[in-house]
Amino acid sequence: MNYWLVKSEPAAYAWAQFVKDGQAAWTGVRNYQARLNLRAMKSGDLVCFYHSVTEKQIVGVARVARTAYPDPTATEGDWSCVDLVPVHPLKVPVPLAAIKRDPALKDLKLVRQSRLSVTPLTAAEFKRLLELGG
Secondary structure (H helix, E strand, O other), X not given: OOEEEEEEOOOOOOHHHHHHHOOEEOOOOOOHHHHHHHHHOOOOOEEEEEEOOOOOEEEEEEEEXXXXXXXXXXXXXXXXXXXXXXXXXXXXXEEHHXXXXXXXXXXXXXXXXXXOOEEEEOHHHHHHHHHHOO
16 A cells, blocks of 8 residues: 645635545646656555645545546646545644654655645655644
8 A cells, every 4th residue: 555645725625625525536736746646546545635825734534546547627738637535534633833843754745845736655654644643
């Protein structure tokens, strides 16, 4: 199993809406590295859902339900998306400030490549984030 982190602006698509929808195509990614990360996702992989911009915190865990397929929102180019389903919210959101303070998370791509919207996590990073989230 692999682990991932995806970012979404809560004003555009929040965790609460994701839960209400029950499933979402993760569309609109227009960065080549993030596209490669989407294409590397496998069914069943677990995903941390991060509210970016205003909240800057991990709020829940999702699962990859469908592997990469052509992004229907792309009007040009070779872009991909995956389908995600919510698994559970974190008991306590994990803010970016706490992530940055934690030595176990010093190499987290969220910190080192902050503009990337889809990033891999190691099993140890994923486990630590869940510990911080209660």
